[in-house]
Amino acid sequence: MLEAHARAGIRNRILQKISLEDWDLIGPHLEAVTLKERQVIEVPGKPITHACFLEIGVASVVAVDAEDHRIEVGVIGYEGVTGVPLIMGDPVAQHSTYMQIGGSGYRISQEVFSAAIDQSESLRTLFLKSAQGFMIQISHTALANGRAKLEQRLARWLLMAHDRTTSDAVPLTHEFLAVMLGVRRAGVTVAIHGFEARGLVTTRRGQLTIVNRAGIEQVAGSFYGTPEAELKRLLEGN
Amino acid sequence: MLEAHARAGIRNRILQKISLEDWDLIGPHLEAVTLKERQVIEVPGKPITHACFLEIGVASVVAVDAEDHRIEVGVIGYEGVTGVPLIMGDPVAQHSTYMQIGGSGYRISQEVFSAAIDQSESLRTLFLKSAQGFMIQISHTALANGRAKLEQRLARWLLMAHDRTTSDAVPLTHEFLAVMLGVRRAGVTVAIHGFEARGLVTTRRGQLTIVNRAGIEQVAGSFYGTPEAELKRLLEGN
DNA sequence: ACCACCAGGTACGTTTCCGTACTGAAATAA
DNA sequence: TTATTTCAGTACGGAAACGTACCTGGTGGT
Numbered sequence: 391m392l393e394a395h396a397r398a399g400i401r402n403r404i405l406q407k408i409s410l411e412d413w414d415l416i417g418p419h420l421e422a423v424t425l426k427e428r429q430v431i432e433v434p435g436k437p438i439t440h441a442c443f444l445e446i447g448v449a450s451v452v453a454v455d456a457e458d459h460r461i462e463v464g465v466i467g468y469e470g471v472t473g474v475p476l477i478m479g480d481p482v483a484q485h486s487t488y489m490q491i492g493g494s495g496y497r498i499s500q501e502v503f504s505a506a507i508d509q510s511e512s513l514r515t516l517f518l519k520s521a522q523g524f525m526i527q528i529s530h531t532a533l534a535n536g537r538a539k540l541e542q543r544l545a546r547w548l549l550m551a552h553d554r555t556t557s558d559a560v561p562l563t564h565e566f567l568a569v570m571l572g573v574r575r576a577g578v579t580v581a582i583h584g585f586e587a588r589g590l591v592t593t594r595r596g597q598l599t600i601v602n603r604a605g606i607e608q609v610a611g612s613f614y615g616t617p618e619a620e621l622k623r624l625l626e627g628n
Numbered sequence: 629m630l631e632a633h634a635r636a637g638i639r640n641r642i643l644q645k646i647s648l649e650d651w652d653l654i655g656p657h658l659e660a661v662t663l664k665e666r667q668v669i670e671v672p673g674k675p676i677t678h679a680c681f682l683e684i685g686v687a688s689v690v691a692v693d694a695e696d697h698r699i700e701v702g703v704i705g706y707e708g709v710t711g712v713p714l715i716m717g718d719p720v721a722q723h724s725t726y727m728q729i730g731g732s733g734y735r736i737s738q739e740v741f742s743a744a745i746d747q748s749e750s751l752r753t754l755f756l757k758s759a760q761g762f763m764i765q766i767s768h769t770a771l772a773n774g775r776a777k778l779e780q781r782l783a784r785w786l787l788m789a790h791d792r793t794t795s796d797a798v799p800l801t802h803e804f805l806a807v808m809l810g811v812r813r814a815g816v817t818v819a820i821h822g823f824e825a826r827g828l829v830t831t832r833r834g835q836l837t838i839v840n841r842a843g844i845e846q847v848a849g850s851f852y853g854t855p856e857a858e859l860k861r862l863l864e865g866n
Numbered sequence: 867a868c869c870a871c872c873a874g875g876t877a878c879g880t881t882t883c884c885g886t887a888c889t890g891a892a893a894t895a896a
Numbered sequence: 897t898t899a900t901t902t903c904a905g906t907a908c909g910g911a912a913a914c915g916t917a918c919c920t921g922g923t924g925g926t
Binding site: 777778811812814815833834 | 882883884885886891892893
């Protein structure tokens, strides 16, 4: 439950963009939630119970196929909302979604969320733009997966995570980074060593800290940036 | 222009699904078009002028970044419609879209298309489901790009093309297949030889014919199939 | 304090695919 | 027909990443 006057403290970009008139459809139905790392948000094939507006933390959206091949196709943080299929009118989750970096947010039930989108055109426009931004992110994941080297993909991932966290620390094991990128754990270890040697990051057991973001951006090259710019255009734009 | 009684001959799955009431918003504004191979449909960063309902042929949707890395993220045929961003309320193309296999279809101007979606909720629901299906396709392209071998990705592509064509012939050079998959032309040549040796396809200069579809499905494994099944669920419903 | 476990460092042979490039054959244009 | 271009076949060294596996040191539990 969030009163109109409480909106000041909100970080979530989408919630911020909701107009005062639309706020009644959403705000009063929000429930503050803590989201621990590994907490499951959506399960493939199962109904989506809530949409979740993240404030802190990073959620991973992972595509899975029938033979259990899996790879992360996108991440969601304070700039977006989980439950994209709901926006598209599909109540069923297609992907596995879970918290990769713990945090907090506000959630709203599927029923209220879907009804709000149906009722308010301006709300729908907003959420559709958010979904479109996410779609662009997925496209560029496909591009990076097909064209980029491990090192570039890792750099891209770190930047996307960094965008969505408040500190420079990325509290993740090499193992999890490897699962998300769809590569070997050992491959991630070696790549991180490369970053460390160049002074781009420092590491600790289960944690990695970004020291030179510009340097990491240079490694990622243009595999990073387009979805971020496009989301900005979609939300701020015109 | 297409009168209601002319709908019988339509192959496009989305047009087929438009209700009689909604048809007035779309049908009378359709313009029959021939779509030659390589014909450009959307250019990244430029406004989308039309949505295009394909009847025959296959369109490639290609993600491009600032350094001109490019890879195909999805294909569209008679099961869908080009101009997905329009459905999401974005008038600007993000991807490069062009005909990969020539054919024909019906197009409708952006203005009329967008207005129709705004006006009719049932129409919007239909197109959103189509867009959601396309998003799933992109996700699985990302999965295949990250996890599958060249041979599996080639098999997946051939199956997706085959689904969208009327004959078993795929009139494409190895060069174009390579561009779409983001691999070397020589790599495609070798992979096709493998298929040929196993009796899965026959080849001619600039053309490839599918002989044993089941065999190709076996090669692709579960990298093929999920988006197709999900689209069916979305459109045929529940 | 001890133990069990987990994260990470490292290694090695192998596979896959790349970059490049040359050749011949087929289609197209002159 | 001949010339030209395009497409396909093939080769070779090399880079990238894989699968696997073993070992060490940090961390948390009891």
